[in-house]
Structures are given as structure tokens and as C-alpha cells.
Amino acid sequence: MTFTVVTLLIAVALLGVPLFVVLGAGSLYAAHAAGLDPALLVAEMMRLASSPNLMAIPLFTLGGVVLSRGGAPERLLLVFNAGFGWMPGGLAIVSLVLCAFFTAFSGASGVTILALGGLLYPILRGENYSKNFSLGLLTSSGSLGLLFPPSLVILLYGIVAGVSIEQLFTAGLVPGLLLLTMLAAYSAGISRHIGISRRPFTLSVLFKALRTGMWDLLLPFGIVVGLFGGYVTATEAASCTAAYALLIETVIHRRIGSASQLYEIFRETIILVGSLMIILGVALGFTNLLIDAQIPMKILAALEQGVSSQLQFLLLLNVFLLVVGCMMDIFSATIVVVPLILPLAQRFGVDPVHLGIVFLANLEIGYLTPPVGINLFLASQRFKEPMLNLFRAALPFLLIMLIWLMLVTYLPYLSLWWKKI
Template sequence: MNLAVVLLLLLLATLGLPLFAVLGAGGLYAVHQAELDPAVLIIELNRLASSPNLTAIPLFTFAGVVLAAGGAPQRLIRLFNAMVGWLPGGLAAVALCACAFFTAFSGASGVTILALGGLLFPMLGSVGYHERFSLGLLTSSGSLGLLFPPSLAVLVYGIVAGVNIDELFLAGVVPGLILLAMLLLYSMSVGYRFDVPRHAFSLAQLRAALRDGIWDLLMPVGVVTGIFGGYVTVSEAAACTAAYALLLESLIHRNLRLSRQLLPLLRDSCMLVGSLLIILGMAMGLTNLLVDAEIPMRLLAWMREHIDSQLQFLLLLNLVLLAVGAMMDIFSAIVVLVPLILPIAREFGVDPVHLGIVLLANLEIGYSTPPVGINLFIASQRFGRPVLDLFLAALPFLAIMLVWLMLITYLPETSLWWR
């Protein structure tokens, strides 16, 4: 593709042209240059549409929208506050646990920051946490649950890479828990150092919070048990989750009136899923052309010449993915990069499941790094702070996440523990 055209498309994307339009224009230009029929771009759309796990994406998205509208964020905060709020740095631990749980189901860190940030930010300030720490915590933890089932990012990687999604869900559990534990320890040390007040443990409050929140906690338990127990497929688990969320919010908690709110909830879900699917379709068409043009083989030939080991490959891969994550939406990055990286990774002996966890971890960090880290812009809008201030506030958390990235990259056992 002509370099001037590539630079023009990148400039248009920077100026705000929708990403699907940029990808589609790039695909059409590449087809024209190669003198091919534009219909080749549609072939990948058919493969995407025929994926057996595709239906899981809108269903899990709908479940997340229903939970957000039905008051799940408030119930989760109350429950985690009763469970861990009495520890040193307890409210920070509450924020981390609630964000991780909610991101896993909402599928988008932006939704987590918008839904939970407005509740947690004043709470953290009221108990004595510095504003800088609170902003950094909420900005970086918006993407904390991306590796936990039933994460949409894991689903998209599995569909694009042709990897068993059950294995990916298993692979993400331990790395996700390691990151959560590292951030919890740091947050608790901050709370202890600054002598942030904490409430006394109350069994009565825990019982009351469990009565309201136990049904929310049972949802991921049901998903994991159903999928890994072999009772349901991923798509069937998604359908059960969506039905469970509707029953939970409309009949048990009675926070939703489906006669009035079902259509708006479906509309919001369709907007989220539609934007994702159109980006996936355009990106897959373009990457199909790149594969046909043997771009992965050229990259592999270059790497064989300059890279001697799996360790060097993984180091270069992390550098590239961190840069991409800072400039590109996670779902688009998955679809654009995976077809290029996967054959090269296999050549260097990297397991596709481990590759998926490393890739998603890099992109998770990219959510909070400039110039286009989506967490920074959404947090800026939510908290009314400049993007640069939020990035500086998130630096301690990003440093911890980089250490975690090195750990899970060079210790594949963290992802492949179940084999």
C-alpha cells in the first residue's frame, strides 16, 4: 500500500474519522491496487458470521448492560466493602474488586469507569485517600477484569485466532488474579502508610450485603461451572447469562421494568455490539489482504534474520503491542494483529493460548497510556481532569502492571497452569 495513503488514513483516524471507515478505506484501496474484486473483502465477513461463538458477544454484552442499568455496581460496592473494606486500604481494595468483576461482564473498561467511577471517587476522597491516588486507581483499574471470563476481549481473540475459548478462559484466571493481588497489596500499603481510616468488620453488614449481592456473585460461578464442567457451550452460557441478568434485575431486585426499559436496553446493547462487529468486519477484510500479500511471511523472514530466540521475540512483541495498545482500540488491535503475529509466534514456539494472554495483557496496559489510551479520555470526561494529569496519576499502577506483564510473558506456566 502506498505510504502516502497509509499516512493519510492514519491522519484521518487521528482527526476522528471512525475506525471502521479507515479500515474499510484501506481495504478498498489495497484491493484496487492489487486489481482484485472487492468481493474478497466480504469473504472474511462470512467467516466471522459463521463462527459458532459469535452469538456470545451480543448476549454477554446485553447481560452487562442490564446489570449496569439494574444497580449491580452499587450492590457490588456494598458487598465488597463489607467483605474487605475493614482491611488496611480497604476501600481501595473494594474499588479494585468491583472494577475487576464489572469489567469482566461489561466487556468495556469505559463502561466500568462511567458506572463505578462516579460512585467510588467521592468515597475514596471522603476516607482520606489523596486525589492523585484515587484518580490513578480508578483510571487504571477500569480494564482490570479483561482476562476474567466471560471477557469479550478473550472471546474476540478466540474467534480470530481459532483457539479454544474454554482454554483461553482458563488461561486468563491465574494471570488476572496475580495482577489483582499485586494491585491490592500496593493499595493496602498506601492505605496503611497514610493511615487511612477503615471501618470495623461487621457480620451483620456482611449478611445484609450478601443477601443483595449473592445473586450477582453466583453469575460468574455459573458461567465458569457451566463451561468448564461441560454442561454448556460458550454461546449457551452467554444465553443463560443474559436470561439470568433479566430475571435478576426485573424479578428478584425489581429495579427494571421490562415493559418500559427493555427496548432502550436492547438499543444500547445493539449500539455497543454493532460498533464492535463493523470494526471486526472491516479489519478482518483488510488483514485477509495482508495475509494474501504474505506480510506475515516477510515479517517472519526479517525476524529470523535479526532475532535468535523466543525470549528476544517476546521482548520485541511486548514493545510492539504496548505501542499498538496506546494507539488502537483493543478489539481492532486483536483483529488486525493476530493474523500477522500468530504464525510468527508459532514459528518461535509460543503457544497460541499463552500468546493470547500476553497480547491482551499488553492491550490492557495500553488502555491507560497516551496518546489514545481510551481509559484516559473516558476518565477525563468522567472526573473533569486533564488527560496528562490522569496519566501521571496512573503511573504507579502502570509500573506494577509492567512488572506483571514481564512475569506472565516469561513464565508461560502462569497461563498454561491447567495443562
């Protein structure tokens, strides 16, 4: 009977039934099969509602939507191009940095591809970058900012796993910068190989761009200083982010002013946050039922028969998470998978903060892997190219990211350096 129900739930999920409906049905069935009161699910939702970090999610989301609607991507492109365009592969590096910056605030790689793809692709092609390189760079860049503050998936992981969000933000900095550096070095090498000319550096152009974009640049700087300096909590930083974004777009740049624009911004934010909260509440109740049924312990017992070291566990974990990443979106995967793997990782001595970075790094790469890589689908829609062509174009970037994943996984110091200070 249980196998039949699980198969049915998977089938309806593949048919497009909303995830919270599938998880809710599974939770109710699991509660009934275990003879438990379904009110436990409501109690879990109440526990979620009392989480002190919960308010950071809608506030950071609001800030990201405001910046996106207010023209921040265009202003930042001018700044980064004026500052880095003179370097070998300058425009490609600018694209990487801009996509990472935008993903960190928007919280979703798909938004980055859809919003910036149309802006950056013709510029790259106009600078004589090949079609494959341009498509590969933009497709892979959509998820680069997931490890930088104020990334929503880091907030979500911290809430689900019960790990300090400030520590996760700190831990993600070095791995995130390392990946950017590796991809930037590759882009610079390609630019030299195909003979892309450098743009001359002009101080007056840089100052002009900074006058326009300096207010946008101050935001991430303020978040980093506030969080890592211990001046604000994640929730306070989120409140400041939302208020600051509204200030610069309504008062300074005046790109948002009408009541209809504000209505659309709040409506988009509510839809994004509401859908996430419904899934989060139901999924946490479901995973608690799984824990009550000792599912993680049973998996651990099975693993212990063939896994004898932390190295073997991490290797299997990477394979498993890469598969999960290409089949599920990162928010759903975080909610469903993290409570199951956390006790297993602790059993093998993996630091929960390090586990968070490894988890997100795997799912970041999973966006680019067939058969259901979300970035491939979205890029195919945005650039009107077959998914297979986009996968081939992104393959060099994917290989670099896999090397980076190995470094992040097996060199915990990259994530935990701050503990040594």
C-alpha cells in the same frame, strides 16, 4: 502509489473517520491492486457469520448492559465492602475487585470508569485516601477485568485467532488474580502508611448485603463452573448470562420493568455489538488480503535477521503492543493486529493461548500510557482533571502492571498451568 494511499487512510483515521470505513477502503484498494475480486470481502463476512462463537458476543454484551442499568454495581459495592472492608486498605481493595468484576461483564474499561468512577471516588476521599491515590486507583482499575470470563475481548481474540475460548478463559484466571493481588498489596501498604482506619467486621451487615447482592454474585460463579466444568460452551454460557441478568433485574430486584427501559437496553446493546461486528467483518477481510500478499512472511523475514530467540521476540512484541495499546482501542487492535502477529509467534514457538494473554495484558497496560491512553482520556473527562495529572497519579499502578507483564510474558506456566494437570 501504495504509500500515498496508506498515508491518506491513516490521515483520515486520525481525523475521526470510522474505522470500518478506513479498513473497508483499504481492503478494496488492496483487492484492486492485487487483481482480486472484491467479493472476497463479502465471503469473509459470511465466514464470520458462520462462526459458532459469534453469538456469545451480543449475548454477553446484553447481560452486561442489563446489570449496569439494573444497579448491580451499587449492590456489589455493599457486598464487597461488608466482606473486605475490615482488611488493611479494605475500601481500596473493594474498589479494585468491583472494577474488575464490572469490566469483565461490561467488556470495556471506559464503561467502568464512567459508571463506577463517580460512585467510588467520593467514598475513597471520604475515607481519607489522598486525591492522587484515589484517581490513580480508579484510572488504572478500569481495565482489570479484561482477563476474567466472560470478557468480550477474550471472546474476540478467540474468534480472530481461531483459539479455544474456554482455554483462553482458563488461561486468564491466574494472571488476572495475580495482578489483583499485586495491586491489592500495594493499596494495603499505602493505607497503612497514611493511617487509614479499618472498618469493624459485622456479620449482620454482611448477611444483609448478601441478601441483596447474592443473585449478582451467583452469576460469575455459575459461568466459571459451567465453562471450566465442561457443562456449557461459551455461547450457551452467554445465553444463560443474558437470561439470568434479565431475570434478576426484572423479577427479583425489579429495577427494570417498563417497555422504555428495555428498549433503551436493547438499543444500547445493538449499537455496541453492531459497531463491533462491522469492524470485525471488514477487518478480517482486510487481514486475509494481507496474508495473501504474504505481509506476515515478509515481516518474519525481516525479524529473523535481528531476532534469534523466543525471548528476543517476546521483548520486541511487548514494546510493539504497548505502543499499539496507547494508540488504538482494544477491540480494533485485536481485529487488526492479531492475524499479523499470530504466524510470527508460532514461528518462534509461542503458544497461541499464551500469546493471547500476553497480547491482552499489553493492551490492558496501553490504556494507561500517553499520548493516547484511552483510560486517561475517559478519566480526565469523568474527574475533570488534566491528563498529565492522571498519568502521574496512575504511575505507581502502571509500574506494578509492567512488572506483572514481565512475569506473565516470561513465565508461560502462569497462563498454561492447566495443560500440566
